Amino acid sequence: MVMNTSFLMYGLATAAxxxxxxxxxxxxxxxxxxxxxxFIDGVPIGSPPLKSFTLSAGAHDLRIESDCHxxxxxxxxxxxxxxxxxxxxxxPLLVPxxxxxxxxxxxxxxxxxxxxxxxxxSTPLDAQIPICSRKIHLERRIDTEVxxxxxxxxxxxxxxxxxxMMIGSPERQIEETYASSQVEESQILLSIGYQQSHxx
Numbered sequence: 091m092v093m094n095t096s097f098l099m100y101g102l103a104t105a106a107x108x109x110x111x112x113x114x115x116x117x118x119x120x121x122x123x124x125x126x127x128x129f130i131d132g133v134p135i136g137s138p139p140l141k142s143f144t145l146s147a148g149a150h151d152l153r154i155e156s157d158c159h160x161x162x163x164x165x166x167x168x169x170x171x172x173x174x175x176x177x178x179x180x181x182p183l184l185v186p187x188x189x190x191x192x193x194x195x196x197x198x199x200x201x202x203x204x205x206x207x208x209x210x211x212s213t214p215l216d217a218q219i220p221i222c223s224r225k226i227h228l229e230r231r232i233d234t235e236v237x238x239x240x241x242x243x244x245x246x247x248x249x250x251x252x253x254x255m256m257i258g259s260p261e262r263q264i265e266e267t268y269a270s271s272q273v274e275e276s277q278i279l280l281s282i283g284y285q286q287s288h289x290x
Contacts, residue, residue: 113144114168118175126156126180130166152178158222159183184218185245188252191228201228201257205243221245228255 159180
């Protein structure tokens with residue numbers, strides 16, 4: 091690989107040297123999102139965005155690495171006599187995560203799950219989420235009230251342990267337990283009434 095790095099010094103564009111017939115100008119090199127490490131023919135050339143630089147004409151192997159995204163590999167074919175503007179979009183690196191919500195009695199409850207303020211579904215949730223996600227919060231609406239609990243994420247490419255989060259105040263737990271007992275009592279009374287009506 092032949093590359094003129096005079097344009098890249100201190101991240102400032104300088105006056106372009108004369109380009110011979112076997113070189114091409116890369117006028118713009120950008121990556122979305124603007125992060126990662128760029129390699130051309132195995133040589134690290136910096137992080138995006140890059141200022142103008144030159145390459146020898148022909149084929150080159152491009153690699154863009156990012157801790158938060160899938161590695162991007164591509165074969166570039168750069169003909170002579172043209173100025174090239176290159177742009178690449180990285181795909182997020184996803185990892186499996188399991189999220190569960192519990193009340194004060196360790197009983198499972200249904201809540202909405204938000205990862206970095208994006209709604210991913212309801213608990214219990216099994217989903218593929220970006221590895222560099224930083225925040226999780228659960229919400230559930232009861233009548234006119236909204237209960238919310240927040241947490242921090244530190245994910246890895248290894249197996250991530252299931253996430254269990256507790257939601258609801260002790261007072262709310264008492265109300266839920268009472269409501270549940272009322273439902274059970276009503277079911278018992280209905281059952282007794284049904285049995286008595288069939289023994290008359």
